Amino acid sequence: MKIEERASTHVYRQKRMFTKEELEARERLCVHEQPPYCNAACPLKLDVKTMTAAIAGGDFDKALGLYEKITPFPHLLSAGCEAPCEGKCKLCSLGEGIAIRELERAAIAYGSRTRSRSLLRKKNTKIGIFGGDLFTLFLAGELAKKRYPVSLFCSQTDGDALAASCAPDFSEAVRTATARTLSNLDIEVFWNTDPSQAYRQHSCQFDLTAAAFSVARQLFPEIVPDEAVMVSREHHLITGPTQGVLGAAFGAKKAALSADRLAQHLDPSNTRGEEGSVETRLYTDLEGVLPSLRIAVSGPDSAKAEALRCIQCQCDVCIRGCAYLRHYQTFPRLLTREIYNNVSIIMGDHMMNKPINACSLCGQCSVLCPNGYDMGEICHIARQNMVTTGKMPLAPHEFALMDMLFSNEEAFLCRPQPGHQQCRYVFFPGCQAAAIAPATVRAAYLDLCRRLEGGIALILGCCGAICDWAGRYELYDQTAAFLDNALAQLGNPKIIAGCPTCKKELSSHPGLEIAGIWEILEQIGLPEKAHPPARPVALHDACGARGDPRTQRSIRTLAQKLGCHVVDTPYSGDQSPCCGYGGLTQYTNREVAKKMTEACLERSDLPYLSYCMACRDRFAREGRESMHLLELVYGTSADHCPDISAKRFNRLRLKQELLKEYWHEEVDTVQLGFTIRYAPGAEALMDERMILKSDVIAVLQHLRSTGEAIADADTGLCITRARLGNVTFWVKYQETEDGYLVFSAYSHRMNVVNRQ
Amino acid sequence: MADKNYYTIDPEGKLTCMKCRCALEKGKAKFLYLDNGFPVELPVCPQCGFVYVPEELALGKVLSVEKALEDK
Numbered sequence A: 001m002k003i004e005e006r007a008s009t010h011v012y013r014q015k016r017m018f019t020k021e022e023l024e025a026r027e028r029l030c031v032h033e034q035p036p037y038c039n040a041a042c043p044l045k046l047d048v049k050t051m052t053a054a055i056a057g058g059d060f061d062k063a064l065g066l067y068e069k070i071t072p073f074p075h076l077l078s079a080g081c082e083a084p085c086e087g088k089c090k091l092c093s094l095g096e097g098i099a100i101r102e103l104e105r106a107a108i109a110y111g112s113r114t115r116s117r118s119l120l121r122k123k124n125t126k127i128g129i130f131g132g133d134l135f136t137l138f139l140a141g142e143l144a145k146k147r148y149p150v151s152l153f154c155s156q157t158d159g160d161a162l163a164a165s166c167a168p169d170f171s172e173a174v175r176t177a178t179a180r181t182l183s184n185l186d187i188e189v190f191w192n193t194d195p196s197q198a199y200r201q202h203s204c205q206f207d208l209t210a211a212a213f214s215v216a217r218q219l220f221p222e223i224v225p226d227e228a229v230m231v232s233r234e235h236h237l238i239t240g241p242t243q244g245v246l247g248a249a250f251g252a253k254k255a256a257l258s259a260d261r262l263a264q265h266l267d268p269s270n271t272r273g274e275e276g277s278v279e280t281r282l283y284t285d286l287e288g289v290l291p292s293l294r295i296a297v298s299g300p301d302s303a304k305a306e307a308l309r310c311i312q313c314q315c316d317v318c319i320r321g322c323a324y325l326r327h328y329q330t331f332p333r334l335l336t337r338e339i340y341n342n343v344s345i346i347m348g349d350h351m352m353n354k355p356i357n358a359c360s361l362c363g364q365c366s367v368l369c370p371n372g373y374d375m376g377e378i379c380h381i382a383r384q385n386m387v388t389t390g391k392m393p394l395a396p397h398e399f400a401l402m403d404m405l406f407s408n409e410e411a412f413l414c415r416p417q418p419g420h421q422q423c424r425y426v427f428f429p430g431c432q433a434a435a436i437a438p439a440t441v442r443a444a445y446l447d448l449c450r451r452l453e454g455g456i457a458l459i460l461g462c463c464g465a466i467c468d469w470a471g472r473y474e475l476y477d478q479t480a481a482f483l484d485n486a487l488a489q490l491g492n493p494k495i496i497a498g499c500p501t502c503k504k505e506l507s508s509h510p511g512l513e514i515a516g517i518w519e520i521l522e523q524i525g526l527p528e529k530a531h532p533p534a535r536p537v538a539l540h541d542a543c544g545a546r547g548d549p550r551t552q553r554s555i556r557t558l559a560q561k562l563g564c565h566v567v568d569t570p571y572s573g574d575q576s577p578c579c580g581y582g583g584l585t586q587y588t589n590r591e592v593a594k595k596m597t598e599a600c601l602e603r604s605d606l607p608y609l610s611y612c613m614a615c616r617d618r619f620a621r622e623g624r625e626s627m628h629l630l631e632l633v634y635g636t637s638a639d640h641c642p643d644i645s646a647k648r649f650n651r652l653r654l655k656q657e658l659l660k661e662y663w664h665e666e667v668d669t670v671q672l673g674f675t676i677r678y679a680p681g682a683e684a685l686m687d688e689r690m691i692l693k694s695d696v697i698a699v700l701q702h703l704r705s706t707g708e709a710i711a712d713a714d715t716g717l718c719i720t721r722a723r724l725g726n727v728t729f730w731v732k733y734q735e736t737e738d739g740y741l742v743f744s745a746y747s748h749r750m751n752v753v754n755r756q
Numbered sequence B: 001m002a003d004k005n006y007y008t009i010d011p012e013g014k015l016t017c018m019k020c021r022c023a024l025e026k027g028k029a030k031f032l033y034l035d036n037g038f039p040v041e042l043p044v045c046p047q048c049g050f051v052y053v054p055e056e057l058a059l060g061k062v063l064s065v066e067k068a069l070e071d072k
Helices: A020-028 A037-041 A048-056 A060-070 A074-080 A084-088 A100-110 A134-145 A159-166 A172-184 A195-205 A213-219 A244-263 A300-308 A317-321 A323-328 A332-344 A353-358 A364-368 A375-389 A395-408 A431-436 A438-451 A465-469 A473-489 A500-507 A517-524 A549-562 A582-588 A590-601 A613-621 A629-634 A644-662 A682-688 A693-706 B055-070
Strands: A127-130 A150-153 A187-190 A208-211 A413-415 A425-428 A456-460 A494-497 A514-516 A537-540 A566-568 A608-610 A626-628 A675-678 A710-712 A718-724 A727-735 A739-748 A751-754 B015-017 B025-033 B036-044
Touching: A020 A332, A037 A048, A037 A084, A048 A060, A048 A100, A048 A300, A060 A074, A060 A100, A074 A100, A074 A172, A074 A244, A084 A100, A100 A300, A127 A134, A127 A195, A134 A150, A134 A159, A134 A172, A134 A187, A134 A208, A134 A244, A150 A195, A159 A172, A195 A208, A195 A213, A208 A213, A208 A244, A317 A323, A317 A364, A323 A332, A323 A353, A323 A590, A332 A353, A332 A375, A353 A375, A353 A582, A364 A375, A375 A473, A395 A431, A395 A465, A395 A473, A395 A582, A395 A644, A395 B055, A413 A644, A425 A438, A431 A438, A431 A613, A431 A644, A438 A456, A438 A517, A438 A629, A438 A644, A456 A473, A456 A644, A465 A473, A465 A500, A465 A582, A494 A500, A494 A517, A500 A514, A514 A517, A517 A549, A517 A629, A537 A549, A549 A566, A549 A629, A582 A590, A590 A613, A608 A613, A608 A629, A613 A626, A626 A629, A644 A682, A644 A693, A675 A682, A675 A693, A682 A693, A682 A739, A693 A718, A693 A727, A693 A739, A727 B055, A739 B055, B025 B055, B036 B055
Parallel strands: A127 A150, A127 A208, A150 A187, A425 A456, A425 A494, A494 A514, A537 A566, A537 A608, A608 A626, A675 A739
Antiparallel strands: A413 A456, A710 A718, A710 B015, A718 A727, A727 A739, A751 B025, B025 B036
């Protein structure tokens, strides 16, 4: 198996991830941008949520500004609005919904109006409005806001009389405020006129005409306006029936938009966008929200208190659960579109490569999302797509892929149990178990050999998850074929997986029977050395066991049998987040991986019990007491945070020791002929820079064969280098009596050559 | 036409080639990555041609150019 670097940045291939329809179908699943229930219910499109937030923050001016956006007559509307938003408030299902109308009134009462001069130029289209009722009053206001020259002809004597006739049931204060607002608007009002007569006399002076529906009926008894746009095309008249204050305000909004279209000589039905109240698909998680009752609004403080009850509905269940989405401060729909666009770029910078490679592909979002949005699947498809088009850089994944090749080549072991030609079972502990806890793997294998009948073979290797996560599908197919061949040689025994991810990956191979070691132990019982932890432990479910209730159940049963006091954490079971290892996040983006681990550990202060060795290792690295279930079962301890070289050494030594002890096969070990020691801090530096001790050995062997090195007079150190595969490694050293003392190592992927 | 160099380091006689026993000099070299080339001047052994890439350069400028090219 070979891993190849992409040939060139000048290869301009492109393959679409999805069809446009498929992309849109996926995007539609994300409801993060859907309007909250209150906003959706308002036909006038009031941003109730923002207004409430403003009041909750004491900003009544902003709240009033938002309210004034939807109507020229805020007093009148707030007094008479039927408030369909209130019934849709999500809090109604728990207790009492927010008193939105009271908050609107509070905004008017305690907010200051900002008198900014309109920047719009006065329009040329003159509009005459005939008749004084709620509809024409709102329409005149809407058109004046749009800067049309408006003339209003009505029978009333003045603004107070007009307000009184429009709103007879409202308070004096509302009527006075409405009259005052009308007088402040740029509207030419002709009082004491008969609207019908005025229409006949003056309508020809206007480019557009509008009328109260009662006036329109007087003028044209047979008139049937199109209520969707509030226009009678036949009579070139803007009009229509309305009901109530909200109906009149909404009718006026529709009519004003029709005026815009007619002024442009367009059909009024043309490009109107979404009008009126809408259905929202928003999902709001009410978990943890307590029922509450309305607070009577009697002043700014009580208005603020009432607004603070608002839970600011939004769907962010995936974001709250996922450190990756929080890190990039995004949500699935937007991220999907950005990834889709990134993959579609033929030339230029691919700015989303890092986010594509930083997702742990764990699938937590698909469980948390009410619509099953799977960001991991999208990132996985994007990775495969980039591999196909030659756009996937090797650098982020190369170390992990080389590590997988190491597991399946140098450290690979496949043997039937001594004394058996074919075996009933094969133990497949997984690469990370052998790398982090070789003693536990050995104990588990011996225990299975001792207590199960029919022969237990052993395969030490990688299941292929690494290349699957990297999107290297060809390598994955090769790995799958390689493992299938190894299993066939053993007589296709039932696989006993030691790792939930291995179980998941190998389950996709057709014709293989597979179980987790935890299920076997549940059947055969615990061995003698099994012991519970001294303290209660928080159980962390592996992301590899998502959608595998049998494994999750079996782990809990086993922990109970062990005598563990297990405390379930938030986001347990199928909702469990990834520890930061999955999807190769640990290699591609350490910052995100660390945040993932921290998010896992935030759920409890207790020691963590896990059943994936990668989880166990990452939690220990963050300083948390961490244990794998099999460590408790077999009374063994994993290595404490082995570095990248130790993880390789552990795998190789386990293979060599088992071969020698149980299959009596001698393994040739290469003698270096010199010793390498490391100055304090050098090994940690190498681990940080992903440089293996085997890389340093290869560089020093190259030095011994070529003599190529330089001496730095400033530091007194010698420096040598070798090109190993796609990387040049440099080693700073001093010669010792029997070899070398290494002070530092660094690397770069660029190749450097002489030129003339 | 003037020789274009993206980066220049003069060893100032502080570096010695251990194989050839001579001082490294400022010499012409080229970084190659993903089918892209960048001419530079680095400490080079005048005899064997050993090109030295200092740690600060490898972990600084070289790394940032690598990352930029990888995302092309």
